[in-house]
Amino acid sequence: MAQYNVCMFAHNEQDNIKTSIMSVLEQTSEALNTFYLIANGCNDDTVAIANQIKQQSFAKMQVVELAIGDKCNAWNHYMHQLNPAADVHFFVDADVNFSDQCFDQMANHLMATGAQTVTIAGMPLSGRNRAFYESLVKERSCFFGNLYGLKHSAIERIQSCPFRLPMGLNWIDSFLTKAINTDLSFGVDNLPNRVTYLDGVGYRFEKLSPFSANEISIYINRIARYELGKIQEKYLDALPLEQWPANMHVINQQIDENFATDASEIQFIKRWLVRKRLSKLLTKHRQAELKAQS
Structure with a gap:
């Protein structure tokens, strides 16, 4: 066995x-x-x-x-x-x-x-x-x-x-x-x-309930993660494995700068969710850097 x-x-x-x-x-x-x-x-x-x-x-x-x-x-x-x-x-x-x-x-x-x-x-x-x-x-x-x-x-x-x-x-x-x-x-x-x-x-797994605010939040976050991940994938595909970064911050910055192009094929509401998630990630990283410097 x-x-x-x-x-x-x-x-x-x-x-x-x-x-x-x-x-x-x-x-x-x-x-x-x-x-x-x-x-x-x-x-x-x-x-x-x-x-x-x-x-x-x-x-x-x-x-x-x-x-x-x-x-x-x-x-x-x-x-x-x-x-x-x-x-x-x-x-x-x-x-x-x-x-x-x-x-x-x-x-x-x-x-x-x-x-x-x-x-x-x-x-x-x-x-x-x-x-x-x-x-x-x-x-x-x-x-x-x-x-x-x-x-x-x-x-x-x-x-x-x-x-x-x-x-x-x-x-x-x-x-x-x-x-x-x-x-x-x-x-x-x-x-x-x-x-x-x-x-x-x-x-x-248990199905998410449309009547639970917490589960609606989980569903929305899942959509944002998947759609942002698809954009991140394009950037990583352009790099040989040996050049993959330890974290996605620089690539997230590039996505933010090129968002109009990178997210052009995403449906409007999903695009808004991705933008919101991206902004949150970049802000979190900046706060962590400031905390490390203090």
């Missing part, structure tokens, strides 16, 4: 974290080596809840706290600082739960594939756009941050490059899909058979 780790990224997920952690506990077996909860920049009760669960029922769990609230930084930390051994490494979000024994099934299926197949995508099992996202997995070899697994050989390839996600990068799933499918060359065409999947094996 394939041995695996599970790494969950969490930023201020106190409302969801218990359900997601317990779902990992329930859907793993003795094949689990370690469950890492990487809490990045949390200022709520996420860490306290996770530590309580660890003490009560989840001995294989390790809670890792990072000061920076950035998923890319958390992903880089797992890849390049933790460097744990396993046949398969799963990466999951902290606001989903998982189908029956999905980790064992996915790990064993991935390890039974040829050497060229290094990733297994968790299938979306809920959501209004489920059929569309299923088609992205099956027809375009996409995978999503909610749940995917990498062979250890893929981890070693990432470490040897070394490939890091720039902090502040938005559309992360798209970049990781491209990285894996091109073996870090970021060419135009996918290499064959890089990603596999199992029908009916994957993750579920």
Whole structure:
């Protein structure tokens, strides 16, 4: 049986974290080596809840706290600082739960594939756009941050490059899909058979409610992230991997300067949301610089 780790990224997920952690506990077996909860920049009760669960029922769990609230930084930390051994490494979000024994099934299926197949995508099992996202997995070899697994050989390839996600990068799933499918060359065409999947094996999440102000805010922020990420992608595609920045601030400045052109094809309301998010990111960076100088 394939041995695996599970790494969950969490930023201020106190409302969801218990359900997601317990779902990992329930859907793993003795094949689990370690469950890492990487809490990045949390200022709520996420860490306290996770530590309580660890003490009560989840001995294989390790809670890792990072000061920076950035998923890319958390992903880089797992890849390049933790460097744990396993046949398969799963990466999951902290606001989903998982189908029956999905980790064992996915790990064993991935390890039974040829050497060229290094990733297994968790299938979306809920959501209004489920059929569309299923088609992205099956027809375009996409995978999503909610749940995917990498062979250890893929981890070693990432470490040897070394490939890091720039902090502040938005559309992360798209970049990781491209990285894996091109073996870090970021060419135009996918290499064959890089990603596999199992029908009916994957993750579920609660639908956002149109009557909840908090969930409406989550939906709006998601739109802004994705649309800004698409613009960021064009700038990174123009750079060789070796010249990718450690963070996206300079590129965000360039997008701000060229916004009329860069966002010309985005629908008006989405364009306004992207402009608002971009302004917020630039202001946050300036404030951090002033604080560091004081």
